[in-house]
Amino acid sequence: MKRCLTLLLVVCAVFGSVNELQAQIKDKIWFDGQARSYFARDAIDKNNTEDTVSAKNTSNGYNLLDLNTHVNPIKDIEIFAQLRIRNSFGSFFGSGTEINVRQLRAKGTINDKIRFSVGDLFLKQSRFTLYNYDEELSGYENDMLKPYRDIIHYENFYTENRWRLQGIQTDFSFKFDRFIRTLAFDFFVTRPRGSSAISGTTYSSDLLLSGGSMVSEINKNITLSGNYVSLFEVASSGTQNISVRNPVYDMALLHHFGNEKHHFEQKLETGFSQRHWLHSELVNEIADSISNETKGMFFELENKYSKKDSTLSLTLGYRYVDPNFRSAGAQTRRLNFAAGNGNTIYPLYTNMSMTRPTSVFDLVSDDRIYNQDLSSNLMVFNPIYSNALPYGDATPNRSGVYLKARLNNKSKVFLGKINAGFFKEVIGQGTAEKRSFGLVKAAIKLNIHRWLNWKKELSFSASSESELTNRGGDTISSINLFSHQVNASLNVELAKKFFIQASYKQFNANGNEFLTERDNYGDITYFTSTQVNQKDHMLSIGMLYKIRENVYANLQYNWWGMTFTDQPYSDYKYNRLLFILSVAL
Amino acid sequence: MNLKTKLILFLGLVCFLYTCTKEDFEGPSIDNLYGNFEITEPLTLTNDNPSFASNEQVGFHCALNKPVEWKIAIQGLTTNATREIIGFSNLIDSNTVVWNGGPTQVPFFSEEACSIELTFENEIDTLRDTITIASAKTYENGIWFEDFEDGLPSDGLVYYNTDGGGMTFSVANDDALLGSSYFKMGGRVNWDWALGSLDIPLNIANVSQASDDLYINIGMLSDLDDVHTGQFINILISEETDTPFNDNLDNNASDLFESSMEVYKMKVPIDWNGWQLKSFRYSDFEPRDPNNPDIVFDMNPNNIRAIRIACQACPSSSGNPICPENFGKDVRTDIDHIIFTANSALLDQ
Numbered sequence: 001m002k003r004c005l006t007l008l009l010v011v012c013a014v015f016g017s018v019n020e021l022q023a024q025i026k027d028k029i030w031f032d033g034q035a036r037s038y039f040a041r042d043a044i045d046k047n048n049t050e051d052t053v054s055a056k057n058t059s060n061g062y063n064l065l066d067l068n069t070h071v072n073p074i075k076d077i078e079i080f081a082q083l084r085i086r087n088s089f090g091s092f093f094g095s096g097t098e099i100n101v102r103q104l105r106a107k108g109t110i111n112d113k114i115r116f117s118v119g120d121l122f123l124k125q126s127r128f129t130l131y132n133y134d135e136e137l138s139g140y141e142n143d144m145l146k147p148y149r150d151i152i153h154y155e156n157f158y159t160e161n162r163w164r165l166q167g168i169q170t171d172f173s174f175k176f177d178r179f180i181r182t183l184a185f186d187f188f189v190t191r192p193r194g195s196s197a198i199s200g201t202t203y204s205s206d207l208l209l210s211g212g213s214m215v216s217e218i219n220k221n222i223t224l225s226g227n228y229v230s231l232f233e234v235a236s237s238g239t240q241n242i243s244v245r246n247p248v249y250d251m252a253l254l255h256h257f258g259n260e261k262h263h264f265e266q267k268l269e270t271g272f273s274q275r276h277w278l279h280s281e282l283v284n285e286i287a288d289s290i291s292n293e294t295k296g297m298f299f300e301l302e303n304k305y306s307k308k309d310s311t312l313s314l315t316l317g318y319r320y321v322d323p324n325f326r327s328a329g330a331q332t333r334r335l336n337f338a339a340g341n342g343n344t345i346y347p348l349y350t351n352m353s354m355t356r357p358t359s360v361f362d363l364v365s366d367d368r369i370y371n372q373d374l375s376s377n378l379m380v381f382n383p384i385y386s387n388a389l390p391y392g393d394a395t396p397n398r399s400g401v402y403l404k405a406r407l408n409n410k411s412k413v414f415l416g417k418i419n420a421g422f423f424k425e426v427i428g429q430g431t432a433e434k435r436s437f438g439l440v441k442a443a444i445k446l447n448i449h450r451w452l453n454w455k456k457e458l459s460f461s462a463s464s465e466s467e468l469t470n471r472g473g474d475t476i477s478s479i480n481l482f483s484h485q486v487n488a489s490l491n492v493e494l495a496k497k498f499f500i501q502a503s504y505k506q507f508n509a510n511g512n513e514f515l516t517e518r519d520n521y522g523d524i525t526y527f528t529s530t531q532v533n534q535k536d537h538m539l540s541i542g543m544l545y546k547i548r549e550n551v552y553a554n555l556q557y558n559w560w561g562m563t564f565t566d567q568p569y570s571d572y573k574y575n576r577l578l579f580i581l582s583v584a585l
Numbered sequence: 586m587n588l589k590t591k592l593i594l595f596l597g598l599v600c601f602l603y604t605c606t607k608e609d610f611e612g613p614s615i616d617n618l619y620g621n622f623e624i625t626e627p628l629t630l631t632n633d634n635p636s637f638a639s640n641e642q643v644g645f646h647c648a649l650n651k652p653v654e655w656k657i658a659i660q661g662l663t664t665n666a667t668r669e670i671i672g673f674s675n676l677i678d679s680n681t682v683v684w685n686g687g688p689t690q691v692p693f694f695s696e697e698a699c700s701i702e703l704t705f706e707n708e709i710d711t712l713r714d715t716i717t718i719a720s721a722k723t724y725e726n727g728i729w730f731e732d733f734e735d736g737l738p739s740d741g742l743v744y745y746n747t748d749g750g751g752m753t754f755s756v757a758n759d760d761a762l763l764g765s766s767y768f769k770m771g772g773r774v775n776w777d778w779a780l781g782s783l784d785i786p787l788n789i790a791n792v793s794q795a796s797d798d799l800y801i802n803i804g805m806l807s808d809l810d811d812v813h814t815g816q817f818i819n820i821l822i823s824e825e826t827d828t829p830f831n832d833n834l835d836n837n838a839s840d841l842f843e844s845s846m847e848v849y850k851m852k853v854p855i856d857w858n859g860w861q862l863k864s865f866r867y868s869d870f871e872p873r874d875p876n877n878p879d880i881v882f883d884m885n886p887n888n889i890r891a892i893r894i895a896c897q898a899c900p901s902s903s904g905n906p907i908c909p910e911n912f913g914k915d916v917r918t919d920i921d922h923i924i925f926t927a928n929s930a931l932l933d934q
Contacts, residue, residue: 201797323611397611430615477615514615524612529619 033068033082034154037061037581039089042345045561045573050350058346061089066102067585077108080119114172121169122162123188125213128271128298128321129229129250130329132161133392135370136385137363137507140417140443140463142489144503144540147554147580148365155367158334164372165190165209181217188212192374195237205238207231209329209374223254227271231328231376235280243280244376245290248273248327258308265304272297275326275376277521292521296325296396315404323397323426326378326522330394333379335363336371344368350570357569358382360485360507360536361560365576377522384483384509384532387469388423388437398423400437415445430514430527433473441465449493456493463487469513481511481532499544501556507536533565542578550584617651617675625650628703628712631679637686637694638720644679647703647712651675654706659684661718663697677703686722687932691804691860693763695721724763728799728925729789733766738785740830744837745781745896749774751915754781754896762804762860767921770818770894773914775902780916782895784839785923786830789889794927796868796884802931803894804862806919807855815899815908816916820851822870824888841891847880848873855918862922864930894920 039061044051064086071079082103088096105119124131141149157164167190174183193207211229218224227250233243250271257264276293302317342355344366349356362369363385371379381390389395400423408415419441425434443463449456464486471479489503514527542556561573626648635641645657652675659668666688688694696718703712724730731738733756745754752772761767774780792799805818823841825848832840842848849870853863872882901912924931 428610430610430612430618432609474616476619516612527612527615527618 028072030070031068031585032070033585034066035064035581035583035585036151037063037579038151039579041577043575044346045559045575048573050570051572053351053353054346054349059089061579063087063089068103076110076112077106080105080107114170116168116170118168119166121165121167121188121190122157122159123165123169123190124160124162125211125227125229125329126225126250126252126269126271127393128269128300128325128327128330129227129248130163130209130211131392131394132158132163132332132334133330133394134161135334135363136390137360137465137485139419139441140465140487141364142461142463142487142503142505143459143491144489144501144542144544144556145364145505147552147578147582150582151580152365152367152370156334156370156372158370163329163332163374165192165374167191167209181219183216184214186213192231198240202240203238205233205235205240205243207233207244207374207376211329221255221257223256224252225254226251229327229329231374235278241280243278244275245278246273246275246326246328246376248329261308263306263308265302265306267300267302267304269300269302270298272322273324273326275522292523294324294326294522296322298322298325298394300393309410311408311410313404313406316401317403318401319393319423320399320426321394321396325394325396327394328374328376331378331391331396332371332373332375333381333391334370335381335385336369337380337382339380341369345576346572346574349572354570356572357534357562359560359562360505361538361558361574364505364538365558377518377520383469383481383513383515384534386467387481387483387513388421388439388467397425397427397429398437399426400424402439411450413447413451415447417441417443428471429516429524431471431473431477433471433477435469435471435479438468438470439466443487456496457491457499458493459491461487461489461491469511477514479511479513481509481513483507483509497546499546501540501542501544503538503540505536505538505540509534531567533567534569535563537561550582552580552582554578554580554582613652620651622653622705622708622710623650624648624710624712628677628701628714629679630701630714630716633716634719635686635716636719637722640685642683642685643716645670645677645682645684645701645703646679647677649675649677649705653708656704656706657682657684658702658704660700660702661688661692661694661697662700664692664695666692666694668694685934686718687934689932691762691862693721693724694718724922724924724931728792728927729787729923730925731785731923732764733761733768733921734764736766737768737783740786742784742831742838743781744784745772746774746777746779749780752781753917754783757919760806762806762862762921764921767804767806767919768894769917769919770896771915771917771919773916774898774900775912776900776905778897778900780896780898782838782893783920784830784842784891784893786839786891787889787925789925790887792886792925792927794886796886797866798928799867799886800864800926800928800930801851801867801892802862802864802922802924802926804860804921805853805855806860806917806921807857808915808917810858811914812856812858813898813911813914813916814856815901815911816856816918817852817854817897818918818920819893819895819897820853820865820870821873821893821895822849822867822889823847823891823893824849824885825890826888830891839891839893842893844874845877845879847882847888849882849884860921862932864926864932866930892923894923 041057041059043057067083069081084100084102086098103120105117107117109115167188169188171186189210191206191208195203195206197203209231213227215225230247232245235241235243252267252269255266274295276290279289298321300317300319302315304315306313343358343362346356400421402421405418421439423437428434445461447459449458466484469479469481485507487505492500494500509532512531515530516524517526519525538558538560540556540558544552544554546552556578558576563571628647631644632641635643652673654673657670668684668689670682686694698715698717701714736756743754745752750773753769755769756766757769758765768783772780821842823846825841825846828840830839830841850873851865851870896918898916899908901909
């Protein structure tokens with residue numbers, strides 16, 4: 001009996017130790033991530049007779065696993081690595097299989113006071129210093145196209161309007177018992193681009209982005225913040241003696257007050273930027289000189305009213321952005337319309353092998369046309385998709401008022417959003433006449449199942465986005481461009497978590513504009529006159545099995561195409577069958 | 586309002602007004618770009634009777650109301666030599682838009698009358714003028730120069746396949762690019778690639794230009810008709826500094842082009858009719874034996890010791906029928922005026 005008792009104690013001790021060890025390992029290393037299976041079959045519409053050269057249909061797909069490993073060697077340190085294993089369909093035994101380290105970061109806290117991160121960082125400051133604005137026509141997207149949009153954002157590291165950069169960051173804060181309540185600081189230094197070979201003997205310079213933020217809660221109602229960001233090249237790291245310098249300064253004062261039912265916010269934000277190119281005389285020991293210097297400021301006054309039960313929010317503001325305001329961190333665009341950045345799906349079409357113009361479907365589905373790199377110059381944009389604010393709120397040469405509203409009832413049967421603005425250029429482009437821009441975006445969602453007290457979802461959503469650009473003056477320089485996008489979608493939950501979905505998206509653009517061409521220093525060199533009269537469409541029907549949030553299987557069929565009137569392009573129509581299985585681990 | 590507040594507001598206002606842009610508009614005028622085209626100042630020439638041999642130039646001046654693509658075409662009325670100067674601007678400035686007497690491609694201009702024509706893209710306006718060349722531009726001022734006017738260079742070495750038919754590896758006087766003599770290189774070796782070569786020693790140790798700024802210009806003549814479609818010239822340049830140019834007196838070729846030496850190559854297909862002047866940047870030459878670990882390919886123009894111009898063609902006979910369509914055709918890759926120039930190609934000077 002005594003022997004049996006001893007044996008039992010030993011077994012308990014051993015099992016107890018193993019469990020404790022496992023628990024310790026689990027505390028130190030844990031995993032999450034994302035897995036995705038993707039298959040798309042694209043086909044030329046059978047009624048299309050103008051393209052007998054391209055493949056009638058193509059298919060591609062892949063399986064991928066992004067395994068996130070979190071290692072906590074000690075309590076205040078975490079090492080994070082994201083390992084991607086990607087296998088394209090049709091490849092076997094290792095060929096076509098890629099294994100990459102997609103993200104790597106170490107972060108921690110020093111003495112429970114100062115936080116730091118080293119490696120891949122996701123950074124954001126104010127909307128005028130460092131901000132990754134949403135891409136065009138994405139603000140009021142319907143649920144059916146969300147899988148596409150999720151992939152674009154995930155593959156391009158678009159998270160909460162942050163730019164993914166590599167470097168080091170630290171932040172810390174103080175609390176006070178008199179004069180001010182809190183004071184918080186955040187600093188970072190990153191390298192958006194490393195030195196690389198341009199030719200056999202010439203190398204580009206390192207491009208660095210550094211900055212800092214300060215936020216202070218002066219009292220219960222007033223918050224003061226300041227941001228500084230600077231994009232610059234280190235001339236000595238390459239063989240070119242010309243390097244860009246672009247510091248931006250920003251300051252904001254936020255006043256908020258309210259009562260039990262209502263909340264008011266008033267925000268005054270202003271700042272300025274400088275940009276020039278430094279010519280370093282590295283060899284001849286001549287004094288450095290600068291060229292192409294520009295200075296510009298911005299100013300914004302915003303008033304926001306919201307009900308505390310979240311049923312109404314109303315924002316009214318005025319914004320002025322100088323024509324020479326340049327902020328690489330806030331004016332870099334997600335969509336890159338530069339020449340050579342073509343579509344992935346059927347990049348050429350017709351028997352003449354013409355370059356297929358980008359359509360709304362490409363904006364929705366093609367993650368390769370999006371940009372992850374900060375640009376020191378204003379990037380090319382397509383005015384039909386976004387002419388009023390192509391660089392977001394930081395778009396230079398704009399002055400105007402804007403209105404944003406959000407409305408829903410308490411049971412959330414009805415949700416509505418309105419975004420409107422009227423802007424005017426501060427100075428003209430190519431003529432003394434100034435463009436004026438009108439912008440109206442509205443969206444509604446009807447949760448019919450809530451109204452009928454059904455457990456299964458039945459919802460309908462619709463949105464409309466219109467932009468109007470006008471410029472008077474003589475017949476040569478006058479402009480009149482109108483673009484309009486309409487979206488409608490229906491979600492029907494047939495069985496528990498199983499949805500049938502349908503959506504229709506149409507985009508029209510009609511009128512004329514002048515496309516701006518700039519040199520390497522961002523100065524305008526030419527205006528290309530362009531006439532537009534086109535119509536995009538995208539009809540989708542499919543089914544969604546939503547196992548839980550971020551775990552779903554989606555099968556859908558898309559009919560999409562573009563028609564042109566009086567333009568040197570041929571119409572086109574394509575179809576796509578798409579399957580996505582997405583699992584957040 | 587106390588004084589401090591007033592001061593802050595005043596400074597804020599000053600900053601605001603200072604940073605506001607005061608220009609009329611950004612960029613070039615759209616009215617000018619897309620409005621009616623006008624010539625605001627007519628075409629004028631700075632020199633009607635240039636002596637290019639004395640390094641004189643002809644400058645062109647014309648002012649327009651908007652930037653356009655313009656083209657100045659100069660044609661020799663005797664030689665039919667041509668030169669085109671193109672640009673995009675609203676001002677043709679006689680300080681920068683100049684002609685120094687060279688053609689765009691051979692033939693060269695001689696002492697002759699020339700027509701000048703200024704045209705504008707998408708516009709019907711054409712402005713015309715004439716000049717008379719008092720003395721033609723000379724091409725004897727390169728870093729190194731060989732024109733074959735005095736026969737073969739005294740220390741040059743010629744090698745060719747003596748089994749071939751109609752081999753012409755010698756100086757000829759019937760159809761020179763410039764002057765009266767040129768080096769005729771050709772013949773028929775249907776069964777093999779190599780026909781022959783000309784090796785010339787070089788010494789340009791005093792050159793200060795880097796390989797990016799050194800140009801090798803050679804006049805090359807293909808067949809006048811029925812071009813052999815597989816013929817080419819291989820230009821080899823040796824930077825071997827330890828071996829004498831003609832170390833082995835028995836082989837009729839220089840000994841500076843061995844596989845163990847620092848030799849650079851450029852292959853030039855010869856597939857046109859008549860003479861053309863070709864220019865090559867020295868840095869565009871490739872190492873001939875890049876996989877030899879014992880050779881340091883550091884490309885230094887000071888170390889250039891010899892040049893080989895080798896005539897080669899794709900075999901066509903039944904024993905080695907790589908390009909049988911050329912069977913029986915004579916290869917012709919004649920050369921004239923080998924000129925090394927600094928900073929730019931010969932015709933761009």
